[in-house]
Amino acid sequence: MKRFRPAKLSGVLAFTLLAGAFALSTARAQPQDLEAGQEVYQGNCAVCHGSEGQGNLGIPNLAGAAGHVKQLGVPLDQAGPAMVKMLREGIPGNMPAFPPDILSDADIGKLGAYLFTLAPTSGDNLYVANCALCHGLSAEGTVGPPLAGVAELAPQMGMTKEQLAADFPNLVRKGIPGKMPANPQLADGEITDLFEYLWSLPPVPAPGR
Numbered sequence: 267m268k269r270f271r272p273a274k275l276s277g278v279l280a281f282t283l284l285a286g287a288f289a290l291s292t293a294r295a296q297p298q299d300l301e302a303g304q305e306v307y308q309g310n311c312a313v314c315h316g317s318e319g320q321g322n323l324g325i326p327n328l329a330g331a332a333g334h335v336k337q338l339g340v341p342l343d344q345a346g347p348a349m350v351k352m353l354r355e356g357i358p359g360n361m362p363a364f365p366p367d368i369l370s371d372a373d374i375g376k377l378g379a380y381l382f383t384l385a386p387t388s389g390d391n392l393y394v395a396n397c398a399l400c401h402g403l404s405a406e407g408t409v410g411p412p413l414a415g416v417a418e419l420a421p422q423m424g425m426t427k428e429q430l431a432a433d434f435p436n437l438v439r440k441g442i443p444g445k446m447p448a449n450p451q452l453a454d455g456e457i458t459d460l461f462e463y464l465w466s467l468p469p470v471p472a473p474g475r
């Protein structure tokens with residue numbers, strides 16, 4: 267199982283730059299470019315990031331890229347070369363490099379434009395991509411504490427749903443230094459969907475019961 271590495275932070279930065287470039291290319295993209303971009307995506311990225319960019323266990327969602335750029339407040343102008351650089355170099359230990367004989371600069375532009383059209387994915391997918399590695403597929407807790415059953419636990423903690431929901435965006439975006447990665451790119455709607463998903467999860471029974 268992939269373990270959390272500090273590289274996640276550089277991944278977020280890379281994502282920022284990548285998504286910025288996508289915005290630029292989207293402005294000029296023609297329908298046939300988006301189709302070509304989808305093909306590039308399916309052939310090179312979907313195996314890890316999911317057929318609809320929804321992410322996968324420990325692999326970030328790329329769907330919702332437009333909202334991520336907005337959330338991060340990325341200046342869109344100097345992003346193109348950085349995007350190409352990220353895919354050319356890959357993310358050591360986590361993501362393969364894509365040299366020019368596999369993806370041309372034009373391919374990357376179309377890929378970016380396509381990704382920029384993908385709507386955000388659902389709360390359960392966001393959970394699997396960004397949280398399940400440490401909190402368990404059923405939120406039963408592994409490296410991090412269990413998150414399932416929060417709706418039943420909240421009254422015992424003296425918290426209302428509204429109070430927990432109000433604290434949640436800050437926790438998710440900032441993480442917990444040294445313990446839990448930051449996800450500054452997630453848009454308000456994604457964080458709400460993630461919270462509602464967790465709130466809906468019943469408690470996980472203790473083993474042997």
Ligand code: HEC
Binds near residue numbers: 275280310324325
């Ligand atoms: C072998 C699996 C694999 C493939 C194939 C792959 N990636 Fe990734 N990608 C990852 C992993 C794992 C990460 C998380 C790295 C980290 O957190 O440091 C990642 C991170 C990213 C990020 C940063 C996102 C963030 O929020 O941190 C972007 C953007 C990205 N990939 C785009 C792509 C694109 C575009 C393609 C296809 C050209 C692709 N990836 C192909 C595994 C893959």
Ligand code: HEC
Binds near residue numbers: 270398
């Ligand atoms: C790299 C592992 C890791 C990932 C990924 C991770 N967490 Fe955590 N999380 C932890 C650990 C470890 C703790 C306990 C920290 C402590 O004891 O101070 C924690 C604590 C929490 C808490 C309790 C915070 C508190 O104040 O007590 C919540 C809620 C939470 N995580 C939600 C999430 C959500 C939502 C995601 C996905 C967006 C996520 N975590 C991703 C490791 C992780």
